Amino acid sequence: DIQMTQSPSSLSASVGDRVIITCRASQNIRNYLNWYQQKPGKAPNVLIYAASSLQSGVPSRFSGTGSGTDFTLTITSLQPEDFATYFCQQSYNSPRTFGQGTKVEIK
Amino acid sequence: EVPLVESGGGLVKPGGSLRLSCAASGFTLSSYTMSWVRQAPGKGLEWVSSVSSSSRYIYYAGSVKGRFTISRDNAKNSMSLQMSNLRAEDTAVYYCARETDDGTYYFESWGQGTLVTVSS
Numbered sequence: 001d002i003q004m005t006q007s008p009s010s011l012s013a014s015v016g017d018r019v020i021i022t023c024r025a026s027q028n029i030r031n032y033l034n035w036y037q038q039k040p041g042k043a044p045n046v047l048i049y050a051a052s053s054l055q056s057g058v059p060s061r062f063s064g065t066g067s068g069t070d071f072t073l074t075i076t077s078l079q080p081e082d083f084a085t086y087f088c089q090q091s092y093n094s095p096r097t098f099g100q101g102t103k104v105e106i107k
Numbered sequence: 108e109v110p111l112v113e114s115g116g117g118l119v120k121p122g123g124s125l126r127l128s129c130a131a132s133g134f135t136l137s138s139y140t141m142s143w144v145r146q147a148p149g150k151g152l153e154w155v156s157s158v159s160s161s162s163r164y165i166y167y168a169g170s171v172k173g174r175f176t177i178s179r180d181n182a183k184n185s186m187s188l189q190m191s192n193l194r195a196e197d198t199a200v201y202y203c204a205r206e207t208d209d210g211t212y213y214f215e216s217w218g219q220g221t222l223v224t225v226s227s
Contacts, residue, residue: 001169034213036152043202043217044152050211087152091212094166096142098152 002026002090006099012107019075021102023088028068032092035064035073038101039084047086048073078104109219110134111203116221123225124191129203129218130184137181140206142214143188145199145223155201156188160208171197193225 003026013019023033031051036044046055048064051071061076075082083106088099115127129141143155156177157166165177176189186203200222204214 032212034211036214038152043220044214045217046213046215049207049213053211089152089213091206094157094164095168096154096157096212098154101151 001095002029002092002097004088004090004097004099006086006088006102008102009100010103010105012105013078014107015078015080017078017107019078019082019104021073021086021088021104023066023071023073023099025069025071025090025092029090029092031067032090033064033066033071034089034091035062036087036089037082037084038087044087075104110216111205111218113201113203113218113221116201116223118224118226119193120227121194121225123193124189125193125223127188127190127201127203127221127223129186129188131186131205132184134205136184136186136205137179139208140212141179141186142204142206143177144202144204144214144217145197146202146220147196147199150199153199157206158186190223193223195225197223198225199223 005024033051035048038044047062052064063074085101085103112130140159142157158177174192200220202220203218205216207215
């Protein structure tokens with residue numbers, strides 16, 4: 001199985017900050033990397049798919065980069081509604097696997 | 108209209124069984140690869156099982172293989188997860204999710220989840 005490792009596991013940031021979350025795959029997954037946002041008590045929602053494609057309706061302050069084994073999710077100018085947990089997920093093969101999550105908290 | 112709705116969760120004793128259902132609306136569930144993903148309380152997301160659109164390919168996480176069975180009911184436009192020999196570590200919110208069919212394979216739509224609690 002492909003292991004997905006996210007860092008950091010949590011971070012504190014202020015509104016307006018730039019936030020970067022990284023995700024590393026245990027093998028080459030090309031660009032089959034997706035990012036989800038989850039708020040407490042809710043199902044996850046996709047933000048970025050195929051490493052860098054912004055899902056329809058997602059604000060442009062979210063962006064993704066990377067290919068192969070190393071990926072990043074960047075949130076420019078963090079907004080109050082962005083405080084949530086973020087997960088990466090590989091869709092290169094089955095079983096689909098997720099990173100352990102990054103909780104973004106208010107500083 | 109909510110496209111995916113799970114049901115069937117509840118409290119069950121260790122060793123017991125439970126059947127979860129996922130009803131689809133607004134689209135034909137059999138046209139998509141569908142998955143179950145779970146989340147233990149306070150923990151991350153864990154993929155559990157997937158069934159391809161043709162039902163030709165079925166996959167299970169190692170932690171549930173031999174105990175869980177995924178299936179479709181095309182007439183009811185629904186999917187099920189039969190869970191047996193349940194353990195405390197199966198306690199989680201179970202989501203059904205639809206995977207895209209355009210080669211990107213991400214989970215584009217999720218249900219609201221159903222809670223399964225395994226406890227004596």
